[in-house]
Amino acid sequence: MAELAGQAQDARKPETRRRPKARYAMPLKIALGWLALLALWEIAGRQQWVAGGALPSPSGILGQLIVDWHDYPEHIRATVRTSLIGFLLGNLVAVLVGFLMASWRPAGRLLSGVNVTLFAMPPIALTPILVIAFDGDAPRIALAALSTYYPTMVATVLGLTRVDARLLDLVRLYGGGRWATLRWIRLRHALPTLLAGLRVAAPNAVLGSLLAEFGSGAGAGLGHYLIGSLGRGDPARLWGIGLVATAISAGFYLSILLLARGWVGRQAPAQESLGGSSSGSMSRAGRLLCLAISVTLPVLLWWAAVWGLERVGVSPFVLRSPPELVVELFSTMRPESLTRIVGGALAQTVPWCLAGMLVGLAFALLLAIVGTLSPVLGRVLMPLSLLTQSMPLVALTPLIVLIFGRDGATILAITISVTFFPAYVTLAQGMALVPAATRDCVRVLGGSRWREIRLVSLPWSLPYLCAAARLVAPRAFLGVMIAEWLATGTGVGNLLNVARGSLDYGLVWAVVVAAVLVSVLLYLAVTLIEHWVLKRYAMASAS
Amino acid sequence: MTSAGLQLDRVSRRFDVDGRSLLALDAVSLDAPAGSFIALIGPSGCGKSTLLRMLAGLDQPTSGELRVGGETPLALQQRGALGIAFQEASLLPWRSVESNVRFPFDVIGRMTQADRERVREMIALVGLEGFEQALPSQLSGGMRQRVAIARALVSQPQLLLLDEPFGALDQILRRSMNEELQRLWLNRPVTTVMVTHSVDEAIFLADKVVVMSGRPGRIARVVDIPFPRERPLSLLASAECRELEAELLTLMFEGKPSDQDDSQDECRHG
Secondary structure, X not given: OHHXXXXXXXXXXXXXXXXXXXXXXXXXXXXXXXXXXXXXXXXXXXXXXXXXXXXXXXXXXXXXHHHOHHHHHHHHHHHHHHHHHHHHHHHHHHHHHHHHHHHOHHHHHXXXXXXXXXXXXXXXXXXXXXXXXXXXXXXXXXXXXXXHHHHHHHHHHHHHHOOOHHHHHHHHHOXXXXXXXXXXXXXXXXXXXXXXXXXXXXXXXXXHHHHOOOOOOOXXXXXXXXXXXXXXXXXXXXXXXXXXXXXXXXXXXXXXXXHHHHHHOOOOOOOOOOOOOOOOOOOHHHHHHHHHHXXXXXXXXXXXXXXXXXXXXXXXXXXXXXXXXXXXXXXXXXXXXXXXXXXXXXXXXXXXXXXXXXXXXXXXHHHHHHHHHOHHHHHXXXXXXXXXXXXXXXXXXXXXXXXXXXXXXXXXXXXXXHHHHHHHHHHHXXXXXXXXXXXXXXXXXXXXXXXXXXXXXXXXXXXXXXXXXXXXHHHHHHHHHHHHHHHHOOHHHHHHHHHHHOOOHHHHHHHHHHHXXXXXXXXXXXXXXXXXXXXXXXXXXXX | OOXXXXXXXXXXXXXXXXXXXXXXXXXXXXXXXXXXXXXXXXXXXXXXXXXXXXXXXXXXXXXXXEEEOOEOHHHHHHHOOEEEEOOOOOOOOOOOHHHHHHHHHHHHOOOOHHHHHHHHHHHXXXXXXXXXXXXXXXXXXXXXHHHHHHHHHHOOOOEEEEEXXXXXXXXHHHHHHHXXXXXXXXXXXXXXXXXXXXXXXXXXXXXXXXXXXXXXXXXXXXXXXXXXXXXXHHHHHOXXXXXXXXXXXXXXXXXOOOOHHHOOOOOOOO
């Protein structure tokens, strides 16, 4: 939700007035910065500076794209079709759930377990099960829909509930009830926020669709094409596929952006309130009951899904309900117990994830500071960061593999790259919000720029750093698993890949459940740290 | 619709904050005839806004009774007979000026030809002709507040409630808006209750200034403002006005309820 918050904050920023000369100087510098980057890339590509040609020149990529063009339409159609259907379905459910949560407060509590799971769950972890249970387009649509759900749901709730209380009073004052409030205020107020949520959800849908092609027999689709081309080791083609996937994703993003501009103008989306949700008037026992239900609900949903799949004719042989899996987990009939296999894989994966996340966050913080010192650099980097937000993670991975090889360095590079950009966006936007008056206080006392950063900007950005860490934790885990699946053949990612191949369905389910569980726990751990830090520094949450 | 008098009879309001019970308003009683302009002043936390919210029917007293022309505020709500303006203009950002002024009719759910005429008339009265189609974000703070006032008056309410309507404006703009509000009000004197922090604003506009004291909120004194209408802005510089201002300020800073004997006919405080 960093982006939602970011946009709202952008809209609040007062317009800065510059002298006419300076007004043209800035865009010129930014354009020159971009050109310089592009030129550097072209030279680096031509001279094969990076890993013996793993980074082709832009012209080389374009040339290969034209040569391969006859392959593309089929794959593009499949990817666009499945992500679009998934996008629509996922958003439909998300908006309905959002309405429920906005109109009936306890629903939010009861569903929090499901919501956190859907947010933190690495989509790739579900791929093996979806591929086992469904065929055709269904796995891709399902994963696209699941990846879409969270941002839209949050945006719907925010938009419907974070309304200026006086506007609600106004309607009541004229005798309007709940329905009148919804009709005249809430629905229209929710619109910009909902559209901002859809914008975040759109690239997620494309990513979901691509990830579901991993290890599936799908004949067409860019994910499939990417994996098929990975073995051929043709960098220019891989870059081409990555760029096309990114273009689709960015196209989704931009069409919603334009729709929003045309429909609601530049009205800012609502922000999540600072200080978190109030516990309301619920008793302690009531809260505990809600917590128990919310934790149980994801498990019940899993159970219900298995039950439903059996009813529609999926072989019980490939399915595992929660109790069945528990029994199998501690079964002594297997040559090597499931807990050992999965535990061993996790022990490989988790340290990489933590290391990559920390380095990525540190880089982001460093660059955000440099960005406040050199605005031009910040404004060249920001669009690039936003671009990578809409770039599907999978499109990035083969490129990193080409550059860094098939060992730990790749895992680290992928994890850093998936954590760096969103963290940078969150931090840079946070630092841009330091009140000028507070900064001036340091200046007036004769403090240097560095002192101002140390005393004001850094502490100020602490909530944003925490929010960034929380946002990127599940992404980091996903990044590591994609790297393991595609490149290194280690850890949980690899296990997800090979378990299905060996027809060991117990193992498939054990790995999937473990991956989801660890990701959720990682997210919760970061949330706890965030709470502790914010409490210690008496600050409010930044997202 | 004609406007209605106010009868407040030992109105109290208790809030539960963190498990503690807080008395925000303690047995406030007040009578005011129809068509009078009442200003509520007092330190922060003296219950002015609580009182205003109860008059708007947005909050209910814990004990005691409020009547507006013999009716409860809720009954007035149902008839669409209330009008309110807040400190921030609180316009609907997606609606044009014209559409914002029309808003009460949309909620009430009926709009006659006369109402349509009235929307146009109100926009002209607050001097916003030519800005009908502008969005709130394109207006200055003063213009936004004019829209909010027009919206509050458009349905010809029997009771007009103003919650620090000019609190966010600068002093000069505030004075001119005071003058404008007086003109609108003299045009059709509706019973008005205004919460304000500004003593001279209260003197300039009100027939009665109700000075409240805090924790728990009580009426310290009700002061009649003797100056005849229409009052010029130069009034604020006069010696009588200065004297009155000083008296009210003293009352506010004392923050204690006065003795029973001092109370005026209209004011029976608890």
